[in-house]
Amino acid sequence: MDRRWLLCGLVAALMAPMVVLWGGVQWTAHAPRAFNHVTQTISELVARDAPGRAAVSALFVIYNGLLAAFGLALRDLAGGQGPAGGHGEQAGDRVVALAALGVLLLAAPMDPVGAPRSPIGLVHTSIAGMMAVVATGAALSGGRWLGHEPGMAAYARLSQATVALMILFGALTLAGSWLELLGLMERLLTGAFEVWLGVVAVGLYRAVGETRAGEGAREQAAHGRSQVADGG
Structure with a gap:
């Protein structure tokens, strides 16, 4: 596996908030009222009547493609590492599933605010x-795997903290509609996952590089000893 595929996770993590912010700017430029990131959900940017829906949806498709690429790289990296590696494979599968759900979400846009509930809106x-x-399950499985990997204890703790934050912000998102903080709570929920995604992607990229460098050094040393023995 080319370890550069792991950086798709970092690119996706950086891309997500930029797409949301850009979508809000597009909304504000073409709608009679400004987009409010505290009270309005991310889904409103791709609702049926949303200004700039096509462009924002296209960017989210790219995001989900990057997410899927990272998930496949994660699964490949964890494969063949025994029971602990199984948790890593599960994390990769869940990231890929998350990307697939993200595309399905775009295909079933939310109902415009104030409009009657439709079957597609319920979907x-x-x-x-x-x-x-x-997403919470991906961070949970990833943490279980990373906890068994040398030098990755900090990333395992990050995963545990991410799971706790996502559960907290998920509960607050459910209460956000009557607190008039739905948009903020949702962004804290997704933001916790994006931070985990980006940090773990970089950590794994560096770890794979260090492992391969160490293996290369050992091979060179073994080759050097072999040449000395042959010369002797």
């Missing part, structure tokens, strides 16, 4: 809930 809400659960 959108259901998928959004599933995505929160799957």
Whole structure:
């Protein structure tokens, strides 16, 4: 596996908030009122009547492609490492599943605020809930795997903290509608996952590089000893 595929996770983590911010700017430029990131959800940027919906949706498709690439790289890296590696493979599978759900979410846009509930709108809400659960599960499985990897204890602790924060912010998101903080709580929920995604992607990229450098040094040393023995 080319370890550069792991950096897709970092690119995705950086891309997500930029797409949301850019989508808010597009909304504000074309709608009669400014987009409010504290009270409005991310899904409103891709609702059926949202200004700039096509462009924002296209960027989120790219994001989900990067997410899927990272998940596959994660699964490949953890493969063949015994029971602990199984947790890493599970984390990779969940990241890929999250990306697939993200694409399905775009195909089932939310209903415009104030409009009657439609079947597609209900599907959108259901998928959004599933995505929160799957993302939390990915961080949980990733933490279980990283806890058994040499030098990755800090990333395992980050994973545990991420799971706790996502559960907390998930609960607050459910209460956010009547607190008029729904948008803020949702961004804290997704932000916790994006931080985990980016930091773990960089950590794994560096760890793989160090491991391969060490293996290369050992091979060179063994080759040097072999040449000395042959010369003797």
